[in-house]
Amino acid sequence: MRLIKHNKGDVKSTKGRRPFIIHFYEVFDTRSEAFKREQYYKSVNGYIYLKEQNII
Template sequence: MFYSYILKSLKDGRYYYGSTENLDLRLIKHNKGDVKSTKGRRPFIIHFYEVFGTRSEAFKKENNITNQ
């Protein structure tokens, strides 16, 4: 399974959009500071996620969200 997700920063209230195969591990990486683009905005919570059968579908959803 693959996930398209939206994280909310508890520091600044802004959102981050992404896709991944392992949502739990990805959230941990964001909150540890291992993701360069979100390092200064920690901590994060999962605001929304959707499950897809393929990486391509999850990535398409991520792009649709970010281009709105």
Template sequence: MFYSYILKSLKDGKYYYGSTENLDLRLAKHNKGDVRSTKGRRPLVLHYFEMFETRSDAFTREHFYKSIEG
């Protein structure tokens, strides 16, 4: 399974949008500081996620979140 997800920063209240194959590992990497774009916004909590059969579908949904329509 593949996931598209939204994280919320408990530091500044802003959201981060992404996609991954392993949601638990990805969240851990965000909170460890291994992801440059969220390193200064830790801690982060999982706000929302969706599961998809393909990486392409998850990536498409991530881009929808980032769009004006999303």
């Protein structure tokens, strides 16, 4: 699982911001759908959505 790698410090770009916790999750049928959603949440509009929903 990606979260485990991030929390162990195996990911260089997130090593200094540990530990990470899961606020919520979604399930997708394909990896490409999940990737598109992840990119949305990393965008300005996605960030605003997460704030409005009190997820972050």
